[in-house]
C-alpha cells in the first residue's frame with residue numbers, strides 16, 4: 438500500500454498553490470536541494486577532480502539509468518542517462534534506421550511532440566538516402582504499419598490530449614511487419630506503469646524533469662533492448678561512449694552495450710538532483726499510482742462537467758485511454774490558464790486552444806483537484822479571464 442501523504446511531504450511545494458503542471462516540470466523534492474548542496478560542498482568542493490572516481494561521478498549515468506529501469510519496465514543495464522531528450526531521439530532514430538537499411542519509411546503521428554518530428558525531418562534530409570517521414574493521425578497509426586516501414590517513432594502519451602497509445606499491441610504489429618519500434622516516454626515515465634521489455638520495444642527515450650521531478654534541464658534517458666545493444670550505432674559518437682575512453686584512441690570503438698549511447702561529460706549536478714528525486718519512488722507501487730491518477734483525473738473531469746457541461750474535453754473520456762493529464766479546448770484557453778495561475782491553480786496552455794492539467798499522485802490530493810475544478814468553472818462562468826493582463830503572451834507559454 439503506497440502512502441501518498443508520505444510522498445507529498447517530501448516535496449517543497451509553495452503555500453497557496455495547487456500544482457497541476459508536474460507533467461511539464463515536477464516540483465522540488467526537499468532531498469534534492471540538500472543532496473545537491475552536499476555534493477557541491479563535499480564532492481566538488483573537496484574532492485575536485487578526484488570526484489570522478491571517488492564520488493562515482495563517472496558511473497553515475499548508468500547508476501541512475503538502473504534506477505529508472507524499473508519505472509519503465511526495462512531490463513537492468515539497459516538504460517543510460519545523458520543530454521536532452523531531443524538528442525536521445527536523434528540517437529535512437531539514427532540507430533534504428535541503420536538497422537533497416539532496405540526500408541524507407543519512418544512512421545510517426547500528428548500528435549507527436551514537435552522536437553521528435555523535427556529531429557526525424559532533419560535526419561531524413563541529412564542521410565539523403567531516400568528516407569521519408571510519414572505522419573498520420575494518432576488513430577490511424579495501426580493501419581499505417583506495413584512492410585514499407587523501417588521504424589515507428591511514437592510518443593506513448595500525447596502531450597496535448599493525453600491520449601495513450603497501446604504500446605504492446607502496436608509494437609507487436611510493428612514487429613510483425615519487420616520494422617522496429619521506438620517509444621518516447623516523456624509523458625509516461627513516472628505517470629503510469631510502462632512495460633518496455635514485456636512489450637518488446639526496441640528503443641525508448643524520455644525526459645526526467647516532468648513526472649520524475651529531476652528539475653529544469655534534468656538529463657534524458659535512453660533505453661536500447663539488450664538484443665540490439667551491442668549492434669546499435671549511437672550516431673553521436675563521443676569519448677564517453679568509447680570502449681576505453683582513457684586510452685584516448687583516435688579511432689572510435691563503441692563501448693559494449695548501452696554505454697555506447699553516452700556522449701560526453703555527464704551533467705553531474707543535474708544527475709545528483711535527479712538521483713535524490715528518484716529516492717521518492719522507492720516503495721511506490723506504479724499500479725497504486727495509476728489507480729490514484731485515474732481517481733484524481735476522473736474527479737477533475739466530473740467536477741468540471743458538473744458546472745460546465747459544455748466545455749470541450751480534448752482528452753479521451755475513458756480513463757484507460759489516457760495518460761495522467763486532462764485537457765480541455767477553449768478559444769480563450771491562454772487567458773483562462775493565466776487567470777487560474779493568478780489564483781494559485783497552475784496548469785498550462787498548449788497552442789492553439791488547449792488547457793492542460795497534469796495529475797501527479799505523489800503530491801496532489803483529491804481536495805486540491807476538486808478545488809481546481811471549481812476554480813476553472815468559476816473563471817469561465819464569471820469571465821474572470823477577460824482582462825488584458827491575461828492575454829499578453831509570455832516568452833514561454
Ligand SMILES: *Cc1c(COP(=O)(O)O)cnc(C)c1O
Pocket residue numbers: 521522523524549550552553592596621623624644657
Ligand atoms: C517534453 C518533450 C520533449 C522535450 O525534449 P527536450 O529535448 O527535453 O527539450 C521531447 N519530446 C516529447 C514527446 C516531449 O514530451
